[in-house]
Amino acid sequence: MAPVANGRVLFNSYPTGYPEPGKTAVYDTTETIDLDTVSLNGGFLLKTLDISIDPYLRGRMVQPTTSSYSSSWEIGQVINSHAVGIVLRSENSDVKVGDHIVGMLEHKQYSVIKSLEGLRVIDNPSKLPWSAFVGVLGMPGQTAFMAWREYSSAKKGETVFVSTGAGSVGSLVIQLAKLDGLKVIASAGSDEKVQFMKEVGADVAFNYKTTKTEEVLVKEGPIDIYWDNVGGETLEAAIDAAKLNARFIECGMISAYNTGYSFPIRNFFQIIGKSLTFHGFVIGRLVAKWGAEFYKTIPPLVASGQIKFKEHIYKGLEADGDVLLAVQKGTNNGKAIVHVADE
């Protein structure tokens, strides 16, 4: 077969505010690949199927000197994130043609990969959609499950507030909290998202753009646990609404990502009087401890439909730059997936 274009997404410039489609990351078709003859050098050839675009990726669009929990993308590099692909050819004995692979992959149509290091061959007995393995069964799902188990100290009858409750992390947190017998208050930025939060079990779901968070928390709180995906004023409202000994699970601060990371928290002194605990984390530190329980617990609940998830599928790698912005603005409605190709 003749060489074909190998579309890919290159990091092009550091944004100062929100990522800019066509400027921050650009789609490029100048590279070609001959799928039949490209040298594998003992590795394997992967065709990318589904790519996860996550809010935390904003942290990789910063100059390397800025404090961030993930390494920065360099200008000109192919950007990468969690993705699923199918093996087209293999010289690696651990990887068979037709295997599905998940892990941190480059945003390109085809990749030659040296080894399985950092990647995983997917075991999918319940025939779940492959995209689920970068969502509810992937990093976002692990983030929700592992941090909930590690930090929530949840007790039946307690009250939790979850921000971005319609997202891939937040919606699973809602469902885990309901399974544990908690009252769940959840916020998101559209009425459609509010509807989804109710579907997954939130007792109180509201649109923070039309209803004031502090008023909801005064009425429905106080709270024992706050799952924070946003920071900023919402975090302040949660601190004001916190009970004695409340736990704060600091998973993300989308409100800070695109505004210079400087939103002030003005009521942090309450941490002392209320004996609050704040757990910041990145998922890497929890995987060794909770990985086995995650894979034992969550896939069966997803397969049986007891745990629900929602995806927003964007078609084609060309959409990448738009989706990088969408997840920062919250205009996606469900876990953002770039569907690159069918099998």
Next chain:
Amino acid sequence: MAPVANGRVLFNSYPTGYPEPGKTAVYDTTETIDLDTVSLNGGFLLKTLDISIDPYLRGRMVQPTTSSYSSSWEIGQVINSHAVGIVLRSENSDVKVGDHIVGMLEHKQYSVIKSLEGLRVIDNPSKLPWSAFVGVLGMPGQTAFMAWREYSSAKKGETVFVSTGAGSVGSLVIQLAKLDGLKVIASAGSDEKVQFMKEVGADVAFNYKTTKTEEVLVKEGPIDIYWDNVGGETLEAAIDAAKLNARFIECGMISAYNTGYSFPIRNFFQIIGKSLTFHGFVIGRLVAKWGAEFYKTIPPLVASGQIKFKEHIYKGLEADGDVLLAVQKGTNNGKAIVHVADE
């Protein structure tokens, strides 16, 4: 004997900024007491010897609606705090004349007390000064010891930064950290205090009024643990200097107490990328777990001189209002004690 004046300190008005001597709390001598005939009603008569004045007391000088970890003083009430007294008369079989009692006591020369509830008869085999039982052997010492044990996760070779390192809490934290094999960076607000921090073992001691905290932490950090007694800009500097997985022990925020409790923390987003944990606490929640170990560990180390402490003794209950201000301004040099009377 004829009745004598029973000097006492009344809470007079809520300060907006710093407490004001002669206005916030006033010394009053209108009450009299006949020490021989006053009815005990099954209780005991106590002569106050030494009173502890602590920074946290600013939190009791606020309107009851304001969030605070200790109950507010009411206008006109006799103020109270940890203190030591000697029993002059007793109708309580658990309390003998000559016993020394420690606990939350009213700021008056003589008190008739109904029961031992919340108080303790002091066992003092090493003949330590009675004032030590409201300092290194009292609430401040317990605060340092119990929270260090509970929250520091200290490992030999790590680095800790302690603010207000010359205070009754901070100076014990420095010594506990050195016993655990850590490198200790400590700050205070005068050269005399810097000298004391060096005497108790701080590896790096500096005057934050003449040396920039952030510059010291850049040079001597990064840090694994921050013991926070001040909040504000110092807390921000500690967040900037924190290592991955660093622990923040939030013991006090003196910088916020007198400035409307609104100092903004502008770099709190780092909690996520650095996987930081912040433990707010009040000592009450730790006493049941760590009380026995405290009394087994600390008094012998103090008796042998291995653990040092420093007191600033103010003479007479009339000084009370001045000392309430002094501990907020940090003009005391050592644990602030109001010495009311000799035995």
